[in-house]
Amino acid sequence: MLTRIDHIGIACRDLDATAEFYRATYGFEVFHTEVNEEQGVREAMLMVNETSDGGATFLQLLEPTREDSPVGKWLAKNGEGVHHIAFGTPDVEGDSAEIRSKGVRVLDAEPRHGTMDSRIAFLHPKDCHGVLTELVESAGAARAAA
Numbered sequence: 001m002l003t004r005i006d007h008i009g010i011a012c013r014d015l016d017a018t019a020e021f022y023r024a025t026y027g028f029e030v031f032h033t034e035v036n037e038e039q040g041v042r043e044a045m046l047m048v049n050e051t052s053d054g055g056a057t058f059l060q061l062l063e064p065t066r067e068d069s070p071v072g073k074w075l076a077k078n079g080e081g082v083h084h085i086a087f088g089t090p091d092v093e094g095d096s097a098e099i100r101s102k103g104v105r106v107l108d109a110e111p112r113h114g115t116m117d118s119r120i121a122f123l124h125p126k127d128c129h130g131v132l133t134e135l136v137e138s139a140g141a142a143r144a145a146a
């Protein structure tokens with residue numbers, strides 16, 4: 001069961017400058033930074049609020065580490081902007097299977113490594129009315145609460 005908006009993924013060209021925009025404009029501080037070579041991104045997580053399932057909602061700023069990565073290709077085509085949304089779940093495998101059974105392509109046959117040791121799976125945007133959608137099982141409180 002999906003229990004929160006885990007994050008909104010925002011593609012940017014300069015992670016540090018974009019993080020500074022969010023700090024100076026809204027007061028959102030960087031909570032965590034990480035490089036995920038498998039996904040081809042350098043990322044910063046900015047916490048916006050905690051959620052009733054024991055998790056939290058973040059903005060995820062994404063700078064590509066290589067041009068041929070999903071975010072690199074997307075930036076070249078679209079420029080900076082909202083790249084994906086992510087829903088939190090205590091059971092990424094179970095929700096992936098259920099959503100796949102409804103005819104939505106799950107891009108990851110097995111969950112992959114996500115930020116802060118989460119486990120993630122992506123749904124094809126063409127099956128989700130144009131929205132690239134990610135499922136996130138976080139490593140912390142939300143999974144323990146399952």
Ligand code: CMX
Binds near residue numbers: 009039084115125
């Ligand atoms: N949102 C909505 N639509 C998107 C999209 C996005 N982010 N990315 C691609 N599309 C659309 C394109 O516009 C295109 O549509 P048209 O055919 O109508 O032009 C179609 O999907 C195919 O796009 P493409 O540019 O040819 O790209 P690919 O098919 O090679 O890849 C996708 C698209 C979704 C399969 C790929 O981006 C992917 O596997 N994404 C999942 C992984 C990811 O995004 N990782 C980065 C984030 C990591 C994290 O959050 O931790």
Ligand code: CO
Binds near residue numbers: 007009060084086134
């Ligand atoms: Co994401």
